Structures are given as C-alpha cells and as structure tokens.
Amino acid sequence: MTAHQISWRFFPILLALSVTLPVRADLIFSSPPRDTREKEAEIYAPITELLTKTIGQKVTFQYGENYVVYQNTMLKGGYDIVFDGPQFVGWR
Secondary structure (H helix, E strand, C coil), X not given: CCHHXXXXXXXXXXXHHHHHCCCCCCEEEECCCCCXXXXXXXXXXXXXXXXXXXXXXXXXXXCCCCHHHHHHHHHCCCCCEECCXXXXXXXX
C-alpha cells in the first residue's frame, strides 16, 4: 500500500472530525473572578478592544462565575488569553 493510498484511507476520519469539532471565531479573554460580572466587563472592555484592534481578531471577555469555574475552564483550554497574577502562571 502506498503512502497516497494510506492518506486517502484516513480522509473520512479527518472529515468527520473537522465537522464535529467546534470552531470559535472569537478569542476568549478571561481573568480570575474578583468582582461582579458587570464591573469586570467594564474593567476589561478597553483591553479586549485594544487586543481586537491590535491582532485583527475579535477578542471577547468571558466572566468566570467563581474560582472553580475559572480554574476548570482555564485548565481545559476554554480561554485563549488569561489576565491574572504571577501565582497563577506558576500554578498553571
């Protein structure tokens, strides 16, 4: 069996994965929950706007309801950009 035949063998699998995997158009920005949703959205709005203009891709702020939600979402790769302290960088 040639390499060409092998690659075509995996094509249906790759096609199925590409259809079922979620695709996010926006980059998700978050930080540890220190304040209310409204207050944090207000604080981080200028940062997400600047990032959107700078990198040319929409950046949206996602509030973590509490530290457990924030931690689990972060560890599962749910955030593209996180803005937190050095203690989180070492922990991650």
